[in-house]
Amino acid sequence: MAYNSSQDGQVQLSLLSTWLGHVDPANTYWYLSASPELMAAAGQRLESYLGAPR
Template structure:
């Protein structure tokens, strides 16, 4: 399945419908980030599109995905200004 760009993270022999949902959600968020969109504000849109009754079901798809963790780390560094001026 690597020809389709899918990464088998669950050890399953073949892709499942859940895997497609997960891949879609992750790719959509990575694309929104690349486009400069406010990703936090887009979560409700994504949740609705995926047919989730509660937004926390959508967040579940995004836990510990390396691509999203890298984006989150970068945003945290900007927020905390870890690489910026030292006022001390």
């Protein structure tokens, strides 16, 4: 969701981590999973950041 709405993923992870009661956001990564849609959005953002032609 964060990628599609242009929200900062790290901020959203910190919010989720706090909500789950984790002291370290790294412990929250275990609850996340990659979906084809998320990976495609991440790839598009990376290409845009690197300036790769489409």
